[in-house]
Structures are given as structure tokens and as C-alpha cells.
Amino acid sequence: MAVAELYNKNTLDHTAKFQVLEDGSEYSRRKRESKENRKATLLKRIPLERLMDLKVDYAFKQLFGNEKNKAITVVFLNAILQKTGRNQIKDISFVNRELGGEYSDDKQSRLDLLVVTEADEWINVEIQFTNQYDMIKRSIYYWSKAYTNPLGKGMAYKELRPVIAINILNFDLLEQTERFHTSYHLYDDEEQFKLTNVMEFHFIEMGKLIKDWKRDKLDPWNSVLARWLLLLGMVDHRNGKIYDDIYKELEEIALKDPSLFEAFQNWEGLSTEQEQRIAYEARLKRIMDEEAAKREAELRIQEAERKEKEAEQKAKESIARRLLKKGMEIEFVADSTGLARNTVMDIRDDMGK
16 A cells, blocks of 8 residues: 555544544544554554664665665655755666676676666665775766766767766765765866766765764754655664664654655565565675674784884894994984984993893
């Protein structure tokens, strides 16, 4: 049943239930109690920690990359693109996410979500759970593949269509700003006019979004973008956090926002379906294992660098001792070994003990 139909059915059932009551105050009381009970049970039928983390690419693709959920995907994309003044999307078609290279040994690109709008604009959404790649160059690479992929033999360059790259990141990327949503185009260096509208990049940093929420700088009641991004940030399985305060706020909004209501319902259904759950947990484990392996490799490199520096320091100190034994001056030993003057003096004092 569609969301609008569900709302209409609830309204009709509710009216029929109370139309026999003549006492207006009793009607109001029971209506209020019914609304509160519905609010408490409408969305939260499973523990929040059982909901999939929508920042995991598998869960994101199942919710937003599904034909049956196309309506909520359109609302979600419009919430992001309103920042750059793009025309409202009315409809989308999902595109095969495999963008192959021109030659057999070219790098293959598996996109998280690729859609084309009714205005023939291509939108690529990438969601990254961990910081394992050079995200800026990765986004440009994916943009280039999506931009040139439709160009076949005999086609003119003017037939190439705009490609919008949206990157949702579960980590901080840009040190230059505290804003969680930044967007980019090609502009003239001096007069800042836009060269073309075929290239557009969005970077959304979820960590900064949550910081704004904690600082009470977000208003999901009046910002459609805020409510949808908070939906993505509500469950954080990477850090073992569940934001119950976000849930309570969004739950109330969802009772007035049919698209958000539908997203909650579909998200819950996705999270409770056994086959989907198994696939999600396998994907989450793989991501976390990859992150752990990367961290372990970084620690091994740091440990190797530390040991190398210690060995280099010991070699310099050994040379300093030999030079001091030969009666060389402190300044000469420091210049010859690269050791600090105070370090050479400490070595000399230790030798005299």
C-alpha cells in the first residue's frame, strides 16, 4: 500500500471509530491518546541497533538504489541538489553501475548509485564508510567514466550530458571548512564565472553533520536535506553509537512527511529480512576487516620507521663517542654527526663517569 493511501486509510478508520461520540472533549482526549500511541509504535518496531547503518554501501544501495523506492530517492537527491540551484528532478532511471574501460586492461568502476534524470542529467552517488582511498581523485575518476561512457562512435561532443558526483563520507575530508556540505564547479580564476554546468561535485561529511546536530545548529523541521542526512547518521555501527535523540526528532517529522515515513518503513523491512541482513553483516565485516588491516599496516610502518630512527640515532651516538675519545671538540662532533650540541655534551659527560 502506498504511503498516501496508508495515511488516508488511517484517517478514515480513525474518523469512523469516533464519529459515534457526541462528547467533543472525550473525542479530543481519545484522539490525542490514539495519536500518541501511534507515534510510539508506528516506526519503532525493532530495536534501533538492529537497523542497518545506511552509510554502509550495501544498505544504502538496497534502500536508495531500488526501483520500488524510486520516489524517496528522488526526494533525497533533490534535497542535495537544491544547494546548487538545479531544477527539481521529477523522475529517474537506474543505470547499470558497471562502467568498463575502453580497453580490456582498463580499471573497472563499480558505482554505488548511478541514475539519469528526465532532463538527461547523470547523477553518481558514492558512499564511503571508511577513508581508504584518495576520495577527491576517486570522485573525479568516476565522474570522467560516467561523463565519457555514453559517447559512442559517430556521436558529437555536444551530445555529452552533465554528470553530478555526490560523495557521502563517513569521515572528515576537507580541513579548510567546518561545513558538512560543499559543492564545486569549474570557474574562471579572476572573475569567478562558471565555465560549464556539465561538471558538479558534492562532498557531504557525516562527522561534521553530527557535530552540527550536537551543537543544535540543524533544523530538520525546516531543512529537508538535514532530515535525510540525519537519517543516514542516526545509526553508527562503526563507532557503536545509536542517536536516539535523532530518531525521536525524525519520527515526529515522519508523521508529517510521507517520503520520510516510507523511508523509515522500508529501512526497517530491509533490516529485518534475513537474507538481506546476512549480506549486510558480511559486507560490514569485510569493510571493518579492511580498515583494521589498513590500520595494522600503518602501525607496522610506523614501528619500522621508529626502529630505523632509533638505529640511526645509536649509530650517530657511537660515532660521537669515537670522535670524543680522539679529543675532538664539541662543535666539531655535533657538526659531523648531526646531533644537537646538548646531546653531544651529555654523551661526553656519560663517558667521564
